[in-house]
Amino acid sequence: HSSMSSKIPLEYPTMPETNTTPISIDDDVPLNTIGMPYYKETLLSAWPAQTVFRSAGTLPKTIDSSILQNAQNIDGLLIAPYDKEKYGRRNLAKKYVSVKNNNESNKFKSFKASNIPTSHKSPKEQENLFEIKESDAPDKPPPAFKKLEILYSKFGVGDFDFDSYNSTHFTGLEVHVDNAYTNSLLQLYRFVPEIFNFVLGNLAIENLEPNSILRELGYLYDMMVKSFGHHFRPTNFQQALLSLDDAIKSGLVDKDNDSTTTIAADVGTKIKVFNRVLLDNLVKDEMKQAVPQSRFLKSHMVFGIEIETRIRSMFTGAMSTDINIVNSLDLLPPHTNTQKLATRHALDPSILAFIESSTNIVEQRSILNEVSGQLEAVEINHAVRRLPPVVSFNLHLKYDDLKAIRGIKNWLRPKFYAAHNKGRISIYDDVKNSLIADSCDEYGLVGYVAEVSGESDKDKHLVTFVKIHNDFEKKTEWYLFNDFLVTPIPESEALNLSYWWKKPVTLIYRNSKEPGRFDYAAWSRGLNDQILYRDHFAAGTREGKRIEYEMLTKEEAPQPGTLIAIDAEFVTLEEEQFELKSNGTRSMLKPSKQTLARVSVLRGDDGPQMGVPFIDDYVVVQEGIHDYLTSFSGIEPGDLDPATSDKSLVNREVVYRKLWLLINLGCVFVGHGLNNDFRTINISVPKAQVRDTAVFFYKGQRILSLRFLAYILLDKKVQAGNHDSIEDAHTALLLYKEYLKLKQSGNFETILDN
Amino acid sequence: PQTSYPLNHHLYAPAPPPHLQIPLKGNEENSSKFFLPNELRESLIKKNESTLKTLQHSNLPELVNIYYNLVPLDNSLQKSNQTYGYYSSLYKAFSNDDGKAYVLRRIENVKLNQDKSISTIKKWVKLNCSNITKIIDAFTSRSFGDNSLIIVYDYYPNSKNLIEQHFHSNLGAKPEQITPKILWNYTLQLTNAIATSHSKNLPIRSLTLTKIIVTSLNRIRLSDCGIFDILDFEDFSNEDEELETINLLKIQDLQKLGQLLLSLAISSSPNSSKFSNNEDIISNIDIDEDFKSALKYLLNESNPNIESFQKIISKKLFESLNQIQEQGDYYESQLTRELENGRLVRLLTKLNFILERPEYQSNPTWAQSGERYPIKLFREYVFNQVDDRGKPVLDLAFVLKTLNKLDAGIDEKFLLVSHDEQTCMIVSYKEMRDLIERSFRELSN
């Protein structure tokens, strides 16, 4: 400091004042006991007056479960590893975000229709949904990976612009269903040709077992194909899953209620359990319907893994061997699979080391020798004897493993080679040596499910990466499925595991010897369509029932183009959920949950039988019905209960199969406002097979009611009392015929205008 | 040689009146009751604690509308549906809007007949009365997993309702004895509350002992207003019908006030409770005639109204007035002790912002010979004094003295000694202040 210079005259400190009575810090003495000296300038303590602090009301930083899970108590302090990439640098100030100004209205078609030029918005505001690269916000994954929500405007779910999330021809799956987390794995298996073909081919068989996972998965995949790039709700599949004992016991099922946080925290674990339950049940369901004498199950041939377990006593050397078949393989880090490290050649640190060591697990344990009654040290060896064409891996990674993987380039390998060698499997990342090449099977990565974390536990969810061969363009591309968002993604991004928010969970490799074609008509081989020509009541016979339909005869067998009229009625299981604000706005969170209660299908082709119903099925509903909606549905309490009903009551499987057959036989469906009917029945009918009178007579923004149209065009009074689906289907049929007439005579536009 | 710089500004002076007579003898009825300074401090600390308290592992929703960090306030273990016909619960929460604490009253699993019933709250939100807990908003929420009606109020930490205050307290504290003075005081404040809301055509409806809270010494407020307006919403076809209903509810308010005051009065003179009819009870209560006639008006008059009641009690009102005014005077006088606190907080915060930042560790300006180094030595000079045996000196007076001099930036010079005790520098508070100010400005740019 300058005062140290000798050229400047010496300064002396001012003499201190003498009267100093010390004050202890906790003494109750006013702080202004000590006065201020006189001041002529702004005090140092004065704060820049124009500074504005904006942290009030900032939502607190949550200490998320991954920190707590990894915390250790060291000398009375809880210490945990810190993930800088995820939580940002130390002492990072949390930004204020107002939770109120979440303007999501631009997700609605009705908004887009009235606000066409959206380009004036700054690009920052307009979030690119398909952004897949890491953005500069450290605590958030890129938009394409975010947990998606469906928003409901006052126009209902139809107003939500699903298509803006998907420009591919692959179908996305909706959230807001029970167990929506399973969407990820359902999508993954959809793109494994062996599984797809197996499941779809099974639909040829008339399987009316309650809650058959195999059948429901088949329907789901068929409907996803038919949706062709739109969105689909796996409600029937989930309903089957909900009543599956296996699933309930493993704690898999969760009603789509509001306790999402608890589920979200462990979706990664749950999906692995679901993977096992799903595959096991496919096998079970196949067994139920297989011809007893057939020795092989198709499912086993596709994904069954034979494991030999050898138990060798360390003391006596006695050995016992057991073989069983599992449907998925748990992948653990090499060091946990065997105490003997560095077995053979050193594979690069990659998933291949996990795979190889997990196919040959050696553990040492003490088990109770039943003969001697004493504990005995044994070595247990689980060895995979044969890899099936499709291998499903459940990957188990601890925090440290995951952190290590993030740092390894190309940890996830798109292919590997497996050689069977003396009852063991060796894995190679490459086959330069042509000698082994002949005895090796090449396996390619089909895709995987990854857990995506967000800022807090409730943001956790699952996405799917799948490699799909495009038959038309003759090229193979990677796709990202994030519920109803579907987008192509570069392979480098798909395989990139360097992000903090990404954790692979379930992976599928398949033997790539076979090219692997999807057989979209697999159901047609040996199709059993008998259900269309007979009754299949849930209880009893035609005796004592009010039958309002005339069974279809073989002579009337539906052909492609056969016209049928349809109408369905529903009952409500759960009421709608909404929130009110004091300014009178009402925001819909979830529409009411409805289920099919009655379907009527009428013959539609001109002729004497036109308008005569051939299906009029009431559907058994066992779950608690919240509201029968009698004035709309015509369903009375008791109608859907086999014990009390006098209606033609069938199980959902029965009526669903009938409708599914009609779609696949190429029938053309006539009805009024069919979108909602199809959505609730959970079918997807190709556009070419739909004639919706609500669409034909669409005027301006308004959908005209059936009742109104019937009165105006047919001079007919309908829906005077409770609705009746036979009557409504008939009216729609007449309207359609009227429409054709008007169209032909060229009077349609003038009528519509009036 | 230099002149001295006396520290003789902004000093504390003996507190202005009202002067407290300490100690108060227990049975001595003082003109008014104050907190003693220590009591006041303690009660404020507790309030602060209650306000800031959050719940670590709760299964309450993270966010309800714009409110976060919910903490249940209900002391009772069992939920009751007696008051509203629905189960209800009470939470403290912070607002994302302004960061302040509010109270959320949650009515569980509500079915509202009409969407617009919730808009009735707007009239309550506009109401300002110092004896009614301010109403902020109302909305329904599915965050709890049901269809909850939430009404948001101002939060008064550690407030008790009259049952807890005077009858049986869940918190283990002894209930406070009701004196005629307190009774009149309450009467006045409740009358004020009712008069204010009735003047806006808003009946209270929920006038019970549990819905009146004591928010600070001798101050009561009606809580939970506006709920019945939503739950029992009626869509009137014409104005006359509506006015008639409102008038009926207003009369009921006054009758409830009568009942409420009666039950408080009875508890203050237990002998009266032997009697069965109101007439006999009232005449046997040990209280002044003015109160008795006030009670009789409320309980016997067929069409009581609040204006007439105000006239009846106007005289007694003035006596309570003294107390309220003195309370304010007292707070003001206490405030004179605390005038410099804010300044010192600002100064200390500034200092701590610039000092010992980890990112400065390799910054040459903060190193031994750097230009910022004196700030470091100054901090040690102020806070790390030792006596001649090396024992730390923890003298608040010295700290305040030096900080005040720094704050004013006077020319007084003092000696800073380097860590190795080999060199020292003579700096003035002014130079020190300029250096700190410069560092702070640099940091904030």
Add this chain to the structure above:
Amino acid sequence: PQTSYPLNHHLYAPAPPPHLQIPLKGNEENSSKFFLPNELRESLIKKNESTLKTLQHSNLPELVNIYYNLVPLDNSLQKSNQTYGYYSSLYKAFSNDDGKAYVLRRIENVKLNQDKSISTIKKWVKLNCSNITKIIDAFTSRSFGDNSLIIVYDYYPNSKNLIEQHFHSNLGAKPEQITPKILWNYTLQLTNAIATSHSKNLPIRSLTLTKIIVTSLNRIRLSDCGIFDILDFEDFSNEDEELETINLLKIQDLQKLGQLLLSLAISSSPNSSKFSNNEDIISNIDIDEDFKSALKYLLNESNPNIESFQKIISKKLFESLNQIQEQGDYYESQLTRELENGRLVRLLTKLNFILERPEYQSNPTWAQSGERYPIKLFREYVFNQVDDRGKPVLDLAFVLKTLNKLDAGIDEKFLLVSHDEQTCMIVSYKEMRDLIERSFRELSN
């Protein structure tokens, strides 16, 4: 020598210039929001200053009875004998009894008819009313060299009388405009003062604009009571005579109140002063009818009494009540915050006492793995926040909130991240507080 300059209050904590005072959103705060409003602080500081002010070289007596350090309070240059018939003066002085400041009213050169006249003050001393300046004592003294009558009152620093407040101020400040609200407020407080003293059979006698002082915002008090009781002492032969006189004086009080309110009302609507008789004046005042009829009662009623007057104004009274309660609430909230700040100063000082002491540099408990290390990290957590680009965030709001949580020692947990950003510890404010307390105790032992 510096003391002779007035303090520059504008340098204390300057507020932003008006054109920079942007309206703040709910979540936005500036530094002034966390501390006492400048106006209030300044007025309280000035009060303290006035209380502490002493006169260096005066020829006033050193000690008058038990009172010392006399400072004249009269602003007027010329003494007048109009009010009492004697010259009088006013002093501030400290009591040797309790060290507090009091006001001495000195009536010069008095001849008292009877010795017991001075005992009349006893009744006044016993009187407690928040709108009457408390009377402490009365005595005669020869300390001034004459036979002075001294009456001692509570001291309200920097108080002005109503003339100074609303008509012409000696201090150069602009007189405050009288609004109907203020008028009602004054009416209420004066009624309270009169009712309280009348109930003890003490007429005020000295009810004029100059004898009503504004002691803080909107708070008025009657001053100089009890003087006429001594000076005009009459020894009544019988009680009836005495009562009659007292009643007459009470009626006069009310009439004076009427005149006083009228003159205040006139000043608020100057148009009315054109008229000559009260009737016309009143009907032309720009004020509500309730006030007019109150005035008429006081001025026209032949036998006005304070109880009836209370009934007349009862409704309006409740409106003023809200204001008075809010004033109290305001002071309470300010006090709460400053007490909080006071605790924070002590907390910050403690932190600085224990942190970064040079002698701890090689102490293992403060090293990376030591048990005191969390305190170091905590200091950085509070003061060294950065944004996502690493720029320092100087958020006073965050500092205050976090320190308050520490002070309250709540259970909320937060993360402290180590310098290498590889590990973090999960601590609660409670643990942190205990750790700091422990370290501090160790230091002070």
